[in-house]
Amino acid sequence: MKNRTFFIYILAFFxxxxxxxxxxxxxxxxxxxxxxxxxxxxxxxxxxRLETYGDEAGTNLRKIKVxxxxxxxxxxxxxxxxxxxxxxxxxxxxxxxxxFPPFMLDQSEEVLSxxxxxAPVLSQDKGYPVVVLSHGWSGFRTLHSDLGELLxxxxxxxxxxxxxxxxxxVVFENGEEVSIDGEALPGRDDPDFLKYAEVFINTxxxxxxxxLDVITDSDGNQMDEALRSLLDLNKIGLLGHSTGGGAGVKVxxxxxxxxxxxxxxxxxxxxxxNIVKKETTASYLFLRSEEWKGHKNDVNLCEVLNNNNQAxxxxxxxxxxxxxxxxxMYSPMTSVVGLTGSLDRDRFEEIQxxxxxxxxxxxxxxxxxxxxxxxxDNYPEVFRVPSVKNQ
Numbered sequence: 001m002k003n004r005t006f007f008i009y010i011l012a013f014f015x016x017x018x019x020x021x022x023x024x025x026x027x028x029x030x031x032x033x034x035x036x037x038x039x040x041x042x043x044x045x046x047x048x049r050l051e052t053y054g055d056e057a058g059t060n061l062r063k064i065k066v067x068x069x070x071x072x073x074x075x076x077x078x079x080x081x082x083x084x085x086x087x088x089x090x091x092x093x094x095x096x097x098x099x100f101p102p103f104m105l106d107q108s109e110e111v112l113s114x115x116x117x118x119a120p121v122l123s124q125d126k127g128y129p130v131v132v133l134s135h136g137w138s139g140f141r142t143l144h145s146d147l148g149e150l151l152x153x154x155x156x157x158x159x160x161x162x163x164x165x166x167x168x169x170v171v172f173e174n175g176e177e178v179s180i181d182g183e184a185l186p187g188r189d190d191p192d193f194l195k196y197a198e199v200f201i202n203t204x205x206x207x208x209x210x211x212l213d214v215i216t217d218s219d220g221n222q223m224d225e226a227l228r229s230l231l232d233l234n235k236i237g238l239l240g241h242s243t244g245g246g247a248g249v250k251v252x253x254x255x256x257x258x259x260x261x262x263x264x265x266x267x268x269x270x271x272x273x274n275i276v277k278k279e280t281t282a283s284y285l286f287l288r289s290e291e292w293k294g295h296k297n298d299v300n301l302c303e304v305l306n307n308n309n310q311a312x313x314x315x316x317x318x319x320x321x322x323x324x325x326x327x328x329m330y331s332p333m334t335s336v337v338g339l340t341g342s343l344d345r346d347r348f349e350e351i352q353x354x355x356x357x358x359x360x361x362x363x364x365x366x367x368x369x370x371x372x373x374x375x376x377d378n379y380p381e382v383f384r385v386p387s388v389k390n391q
Contacts, residue, residue, distance in 0.1 A: 033153025038072035038119030127232030136242025260363030318343030
C-alpha cells in the first residue's frame with residue numbers, strides 16, 4: 001500500500017511538471033513604442049438598434065464592451081491590469097470551445113498586461129489617430145491586446161470591442177455574463193450557412209459603426225471626456241481578425257469616416273456584391289495566412305482588391321488562421337497540435353507588428369512609405385499576392 005501511494009505521488013508530481021510546461025504562465029511582450037500605456041473599459045448600449053441574439057432579441061438593448069488603450073502621461077501608482085481582466089470566467093468559457101477540462105487555461109488569469117487602469121492620458125496639442133479593433137468568431141478583445149498596446153505605445157488610441165454573442169463570454173460591469181450564441185453561426189453543412197453568416201457579420205459591422213458614432217457624438221457621455229477630447233476624428237482606422245476584419249471591410253465601404261482598414265485573414269465571404277465591389281477612398285491592407293490560401297473567402301477578397309486602387313494583400317508562409325491571435329499565450333504547444341503554423345512565433349510577431357505600424361502610420365499619419373517592398377525585402381516569409389483569382 002505504501003509503495004502504491006508513493007507511486008501515485010510521484011506520478012502526480014511528474015504530471016504536474018508536464019502540465020506546467022504545456023500550459024505555463026507566459027509574460028506578455030513589452031510594447032516597442034516610447035509611451036506608457038493606459039487603459040479604460042466601458043459598457044456601451046446601443047438604444048437605436050434591435051438586438052438579434054439571446055434573451056434580449058428584439059429589444060433596443062444591444063450591449064457591447066469596449067476597452068481603450070492609449071498613451072499615458074504616467075502609470076506610477078495605477079493598477080497594472082491583467083491580460084484578461086475578467087480572468088477565469090473567460091478562460092473557462094474558452095476552454096470549453098476547445099473541449100478542454102474547464103481548469104486547463106486557468107493560468108491565464110495570472111498573466112499581466114502592460115496597461116494601467118485609468119492612468120491619465122498624455123495630453124498634446126493635436127489629437128491621436130484612432131484605431132477600432134475587432135475580434136473574430138469565438139475571439140475576444142484581449143486576444144488582440146498585444147496590437148492594442150503596440151499602437152498605443154506609438155501614439156494611437158485603440159478601441160477594442162467585445163462583440164456580444166460572438167465572444168466566448170462578455171462580462172459586464174454589473175456582473176452579467178453573456179455567453180456566445182452557438183446558433184448564430186451554424187456549420188457549413190447548413191444550407192442557410194451564408195444567410196446566417198451575413199446577419200452575423202452585419203452585427204459586428206453595426207457594433208463598429210456604433211463605436212464610431214459614440215466617439216464622434218459631441219454630446220455623448222459614454223466615454224471619459226479627457227480621453228475623447230484627444231481623439232483625432234479625421235484619422236480613423238479599423239483593424240480586425242476574421243469576422244472582425246470582414247465587418248471592417250463593410251464599414252469602410254459605407255462610412256467615409258474610415259481612412260484605412262487592415263484585415264487579418266478578413267472573412268469577407270458573407271459580404272454582398274455591392275459591398276465587395278464598391279470603390280472607396282480608404283486604404284486597404286490584408287494579411288492572409290498560408291492556411292487560408294484557396295479558401296472560398298478568396299472570391300470576395302479578390303473583388304475588394306480589384307475594385308480599390310489602395311488595396312494590397314500579403315501572404316505569410318508557415319501560418320494558420322489562429323496565428324493572428326494571442327492563442328500562443330496559453331501554451332507553447334499550439335504549433336505541435338496544429339493550432340498555429342510552423343513559422344517561429346517571435347518571427348511572426350515581428351512581421352505582424354511591423355505591418356500594423358507601417359500601415360497605420362502611412363494611412364492615418366500620412367507618413368509616405370512603401371511598406372510592401374520593405375517587408376518583402378526583409379522578410380522572405382512574406383510575399384505580395386497580386387490577385388487571388390484561381391488560387
